Amino acid sequence: MAKLTDAEIAAGLAKLAGWTRKGDAIVKPFTFGKFAEGIRFVDRVAVAADAADHHPDIDIRWTTVTMSLSTHSQGGITAKDMKLAGEIERLLKG
Numbered sequence: 001m002a003k004l005t006d007a008e009i010a011a012g013l014a015k016l017a018g019w020t021r022k023g024d025a026i027v028k029p030f031t032f033g034k035f036a037e038g039i040r041f042v043d044r045v046a047v048a049a050d051a052a053d054h055h056p057d058i059d060i061r062w063t064t065v066t067m068s069l070s071t072h073s074q075g076g077i078t079a080k081d082m083k084l085a086g087e088i089e090r091l092l093k094g
Contacts, residue, residue, distance in 0.1 A: 003076040012082040019085055025070035026081055030092065031063055038065040044091045052087070054080045 004012065009026070013019050019028045032038040042058055042065055049055045057068040067088055069081035 001071065001074060001078045001080055003071070003074050003078055004082070009077050012085075016082070016085050016089065021077070022068070024076040025057075025068045026077055026085055027066060027068045028085070028088075029064050029066040032065070033063065035063055038063055041065060041092065045088055048087050048091060049084065052080070052084055054084050056084065056088070 009021055013021060013026065016026075016028075019026050021027075030038070030041065032041065038060060042060065045056065045058070045067070054069075054071070057070075059066040059068070067085075069085055070076060071078040071080050
């Protein structure tokens with residue numbers, strides 16, 4: 001899977017509310033009312049990530065969970081990252 005171009009990344013991010021580019025990754029912080037809510041969200045993301053065989057870097061800080069996606073084997077952002085970000089958004093709503 002090839003890295004996306006800057007234009008492709010910008011187009012993908014335009015469809016993903018709150019996601020931004022940070023170097024060779026796309027990132028988004030998610031804030032929850034309670035610590036346990038964030039942990040339950042991370043658990044749902046973990047199941048989806050295993051199913052996709054593509055895993056985000058996850059930073060948990062009290063009620064804020066930050067997801068960071070990059071395809072390390074390709075050295076940057078690929079369609080796999082955009083797809084998983086979309087799935088993470090779906091999991092947030094459901």
